[in-house]
Amino acid sequence: MTQTQRILVTGATGTVGRQVVAELLARGDAVRALTRDPARAALPDGVEVVQGDLAEPDSLIPALEGVTGLHLITFGGAYFAPLETGPRILELARAAGVRRVTVLHGGGPSPLEDAVRADDDVDWTVLMPVEFMANCLEWADGIVTSGEVREPFVSRLSAMVHEGDIGAVAAVALTEEGHGGQEYVITGPELLTVGDKVATIAAARDREIALVELSEEHAIVRWREAGHPEDVIGFLIQAYKNTPEVGRTVVDTVEKVTGYPARTFAQWAAEHADAFTATAPAIKA
Numbered sequence: 001m002t003q004t005q006r007i008l009v010t011g012a013t014g015t016v017g018r019q020v021v022a023e024l025l026a027r028g029d030a031v032r033a034l035t036r037d038p039a040r041a042a043l044p045d046g047v048e049v050v051q052g053d054l055a056e057p058d059s060l061i062p063a064l065e066g067v068t069g070l071h072l073i074t075f076g077g078a079y080f081a082p083l084e085t086g087p088r089i090l091e092l093a094r095a096a097g098v099r100r101v102t103v104l105h106g107g108g109p110s111p112l113e114d115a116v117r118a119d120d121d122v123d124w125t126v127l128m129p130v131e132f133m134a135n136c137l138e139w140a141d142g143i144v145t146s147g148e149v150r151e152p153f154v155s156r157l158s159a160m161v162h163e164g165d166i167g168a169v170a171a172v173a174l175t176e177e178g179h180g181g182q183e184y185v186i187t188g189p190e191l192l193t194v195g196d197k198v199a200t201i202a203a204a205r206d207r208e209i210a211l212v213e214l215s216e217e218h219a220i221v222r223w224r225e226a227g228h229p230e231d232v233i234g235f236l237i238q239a240y241k242n243t244p245e246v247g248r249t250v251v252d253t254v255e256k257v258t259g260y261p262a263r264t265f266a267q268w269a270a271e272h273a274d275a276f277t278a279t280a281p282a283i284k285a
């Protein structure tokens, strides 16, 4: 019988971290979840919630006690500022007996990820998901209040991934042999345009949604009004206008690592239909 393993999940209150936690719990592992504010964590029963800050690595010492696997994020604080504390976090992890580490790639240079890759004493796995399906939740307000989605570059293709599948790949890499030194690009099972996504959400909530294409200039104005910094806007324009090949190529990592096919956007939309529910007339009478 496999021994229960204790895993420390950082970023555990985030979009991906919650899924890593859920997948580990479902596998029967002991999950410890790091947050800067346990009172706001709202994590499921059975999770041991601990306080700590990745920007202050020594605050992780109690959290690392008895841990065999560690899931890391590469950023801290507002606007995904890259963490510089990787070497100390890894030093503490090794001292605590951590054997496996997963790190969620942030899409750009990361001193923390570099520190993980340079560590020969742990089995590390870099998780490189493409666009999260959860990003579509940003459309919920517009869909609920006016039945429309306003987006630029609506023909762009995306191999978007269900965040549950990122969590599932992480859970396997954190608890099973054979994933050390791997970089896993993680995608969904299909390529979708913005129009495909909107139609899928419309079907899931059984209400029409209008797709309004914005010009690049108009999109920039809206992102500025929403308070996005200029470098984030530049990243979004680049990613949307010239989506890199990796973001529009389906790969079979999820099935290879977990044994299950990657979840579809239709599944995701059905799970989240309530978030998009409005009072507009139903498509079908």
Ligand SMILES: NC(=O)c1ccc[n+]([C@@H]2O[C@H](COP(=O)([O-])OP(=O)(O)OC[C@H]3O[C@@H](n4cnc5c(N)ncnc54)[C@H](OP(=O)(O)O)[C@@H]3O)[C@@H](O)[C@H]2O)c1
Pocket (backbone or CB within 6 Å): 010, 011, 012, 013, 014, 015, 016, 017, 034, 035, 036, 037, 041, 052, 053, 054, 055, 073, 074, 075, 076, 077, 080, 104, 105, 106, 107, 129, 130, 131, 132, 135
């Ligand atoms: N969105 C996409 O399509 C996409 C695609 C590929 C990759 N990514 C990458 O995914 C990452 C974002 O992941 P996410 O969406 O799951 O994050 P998220 O939902 O924004 O959650 C942020 C998490 O970071 C934790 N955190 C922030 N600063 C911290 C600190 N100093 N110490 C400890 N914890 C801290 C927060 O914990 P507390 O507040 O509880 O402390 C929270 O759990 C980024 O690196 C992004 O580049 C995103």
